[in-house]
Amino acid sequence: MNKPIPSSQEIADGESVRDRIMTRLLERRNEFVSGEDLSAAAGVSRTAVWKHIHVMEQWGFVFDSSPKKGYRMTTVPDLLVGPLLKPRLPQSCVLGRHVVFLPETASTNAVAMELAASGAADGTLVTAWEQTGGRGRRGHAWSSPRGGLWMSLVLQHALPLARAAELTLLASVAVRRAVKDAWGLTADIKWPNDLLIAGRKVCGILAEIRADGESVQHAVLGIGINSAIEADAFPDELAAIATSLQAVAGRSVPNLTLASAILRELEPMYLDLCRGGSGFLAVAEEWRSASITLGRHIAVRTANRTHTGTAVRMDDSGALHLLVDGGETIVIHSGDVLF
Numbered sequence: 165m166n167k168p169i170p171s172s173q174e175i176a177d178g179e180s181v182r183d184r185i186m187t188r189l190l191e192r193r194n195e196f197v198s199g200e201d202l203s204a205a206a207g208v209s210r211t212a213v214w215k216h217i218h219v220m221e222q223w224g225f226v227f228d229s230s231p232k233k234g235y236r237m238t239t240v241p242d243l244l245v246g247p248l249l250k251p252r253l254p255q256s257c258v259l260g261r262h263v264v265f266l267p268e269t270a271s272t273n274a275v276a277m278e279l280a281a282s283g284a285a286d287g288t289l290v291t292a293w294e295q296t297g298g299r300g301r302r303g304h305a306w307s308s309p310r311g312g313l314w315m316s317l318v319l320q321h322a323l324p325l326a327r328a329a330e331l332t333l334l335a336s337v338a339v340r341r342a343v344k345d346a347w348g349l350t351a352d353i354k355w356p357n358d359l360l361i362a363g364r365k366v367c368g369i370l371a372e373i374r375a376d377g378e379s380v381q382h383a384v385l386g387i388g389i390n391s392a393i394e395a396d397a398f399p400d401e402l403a404a405i406a407t408s409l410q411a412v413a414g415r416s417v418p419n420l421t422l423a424s425a426i427l428r429e430l431e432p433m434y435l436d437l438c439r440g441g442s443g444f445l446a447v448a449e450e451w452r453s454a455s456i457t458l459g460r461h462i463a464v465r466t467a468n469r470t471h472t473g474t475a476v477r478m479d480d481s482g483a484l485h486l487l488v489d490g491g492e493t494i495v496i497h498s499g500d501v502l503f
């Protein structure tokens with residue numbers, strides 16, 4: 165079931181063989197396409213075509229097949245593969261220009277970091293059906309069963325390191341807009357970039373950065389959304405603090421709709437940041453108005469200790485200013501807010 169991770173050269177060369185077969189079948193959906201036609205479109209033998217069709221069946225595609233007429237695609241699953249995602253994005257898009265789908269992987273962030281280091285193009289998107297070792301912020305694990313949206317973007321722009329924190333803040337605003345757009349749900353933002361609905365977490369964002377001095381060499385922006393996950397599928401330790409969009413809304417929305425909305429929202433923000441533009445400042449008001457952290461009495465766990473006090477503001481770099489109980493205001497760059 166596991167698909168080997170393609171090399172960044174293969175990704176740069178364009179669609180994989182399987183993507184070409186999928187695209188051809190999608191173009192002529194509900195019509196029979198001969199094995200000969202598919203093997204010519206993909207440049208592989210008919211036996212290889214058959215093997216790819218078999219894998220697609222395992223992923224939820226349904227085909228009618230006839231020895232004389234070939235294959236007819238009758239059912240298309242909600243899967244974050246290139247041939248289904250890319251038609252929903254602008255043609256000249258950077259984010260999602262290449263899509264690497266892995267049915268099961270430890271962590272899309274880990275794969276994206278490897279691809280980034282080996283030169284994968286800016287905007288390459290790694291997606292998975294299921295992660296077995298999902299990574300959360302500050303070394304936490306991230307539960308990632310099927311149904312959720314698990315994706316990581318390879319970012320190759322040499323941003324100044326001082327501006328890298330803006331990536332996750334921008335992403336939180338982009339995801340919030342997309343959740344509103346796709347699901348009609350209004351999420352709150354908990355500093356720095358958790359999205360919550362009715363006090364329970366529905367989305368987490370994790371940026372991993374490789375820096376060279378003061379400049380980002382490459383970064384990976386990982387976004388995890390509890391979208392189409394059954395309410396009872398969360399492990400006991402998460403049941404009280406996490407929920408899914410499906411559980412809240414009582415209906416489901418395809419991950420393809422949500423992922424494409426996120427990428428469309430995020431792209432102009434990312435390009436603006438790359439151009440040295442206003443970055444987070446442009447959406448800071450929106451972030452602040454959605455924040456459930458600012459103005460509250462909270463505890464913040466940092467690497468060394470837990471501070472309690474009132475969250476007085478977030479500055480333009482994304483740092484939290486906490487008026488510590490009985491003390492002065494401290495500036496926290498990274499931590500977990502507990503309330």
Ligand code: BTN
Nearest residue numbers: 271273299300301368369386388
């Ligand atoms: C958090 O702790 O809130 C951040 C969670 C980030 C999870 C996403 S899921 C896709 C990507 N791959 C990972 O291993 N982590 C991120």
